[in-house]
Amino acid sequence: MNKKKLLIIISAAMTMSYAVAQTSASEECLRNISMFTESVKNKQFVDAVEPWEAAYAECPNAHLAIYQQGVKIFEWKLSQTKDAKEIAQLRDRLMELYDNRIKYFGSNTKYPTSWILGEKAVDYIKYSPEDKLKENAYAWLETSIKERKEKSSFAVLQNFVLLSMNIYKARPETAEKFISDYMMVSECLDNIAAQGGKLAPYVPASKDYVDHLFVSSGAADCATMDNIFRAKVAANQENITVLNQVCGFYEKMNCKESEVYFSASIAAHKISPSAKSAAGCAAMTFKNKDFEAAIKYFEEACALSDNDKDKANYEYMLAYIYYSEIKNYPVARSHARKSAEYDPTSGRASILVAHMYAASKPYDDAVLNKTVYWVAVDELRRAKQIDPTCEEEANKYISLYSRHFPTNEEIFFQPELGQGKSFTVGGWIGVSTTCR
Secondary structure (H helix, E strand, C coil), X not given: CCHHHHHHHHHHHHCCCCCCCCCCCCHHHHHHHHHHHHHHHCCCHHHHHHHHHHHHHHCCCCCCHHHHHHHHHHHHHHHCCCCHHHHXXXXXXXXXXXXXXXXXXXXXXXXXXXXXXXXXXXXXXXXXCCCCCCHHHHHHHHHHHHHHHHHCCHHHHHHHHHHHHHHHHHCHHHHHHHHHHHHHHHHHHHHHHHHCCCCHHHHHHHHHHHHHHHHHHCCCCHHHHHHHHHHHHHHCCCCHHXXXXXXXXXXXXXXXXXXXXXXXXXXXXXXXXXXXXXXXXXXXXXXXXXXXXXXXXXXXXXXXXXXXXXXXXXXXXXXHHHHHCCCCHHHHHHHHXXXXXXXXXXXXXXXXXXXXXXXXXXXXXXXXXXXXXXHHXXXXXXXXXXXXXXXXHHHHHHHHHHCCCCCHHHHCCCHHHCCCCEEEECCCCCEEEECC
């Protein structure tokens, strides 16, 4: 059989388009590649071992199939034994196989060195229970992710966070690196989701896993974050990259009331105003009860942001400040309505408006003042209709405010409040409702 026919057989068996790297490979080498390829395809691993070993020894750079099928052969071998010594020996040979793949095929466009390192690390982790920290695999994963970013597999991303956490637990002084690793993986997962491809539906499960690792690690504690970043922020008051990174960490962990976060936000805002830096300044000025400054920063954050969810949060905070601290209900409602426009799936803005209505007394008449509870309940019902997550809270206040509706005896002398009639609540509210 000539070489050309052998190559056709290999390509058909593999259903691949990879070219043979060494056109001068011997007919015996090509024959062995064809044999083990067909055997692996049919899951006849016993028959695949001998020709694979021969091809691997004689012509390691002849075809990518040697490495692709070689991994499957080693996985089969490893599944056949429970002897720890034998497993370690097979694993070491598998690692050598990955190294040689890098040597001969590391420049492959589809599966370059960075991809190979990720696969090597995942297999090392799988077959190395005796190595507690697996720091070599951690290094391979880091190299792989830094190059491939959102092209990284979920297994690579998840194992990287797992190993980073284990190293942090063994050496707490690596906390900052662990946090950085977690944030890098989170960003990769966010980018995979944003691309909207076939992998996007699987991102939430992966994020849940890495988030659970991070939260359970202990590094997510705000006090721990302060100890890690206080000196770094103080030393980098003019380094916008470091400051933005620190702000991102604190926002991710919902530690926005920290003085360290405030310091980083103020410094970042002076250098390069952004929605995030403005929001950080707003959060701290709000905590310090400097509501005038908080309003200024939240308005600035909203103007600088291009994210509707964030804008909804900023507008909600403006509504809350005007409602709870300044007692300017018309302005508060205006911001609440804007919040709802930016995030129409959230019911919290409607709940806040309901509280504004319930707190108002637009009339001199005690009975007419009770009509505010009708429109308050209307808002609460709207809230739970658009946002099932706030149903429990909405129902609690519906029950509370309904007790303050005008009674039949009270509306007897108020003909405009007859059951089922339309009524417009006066004053700043100016909203129509149904008498009940």
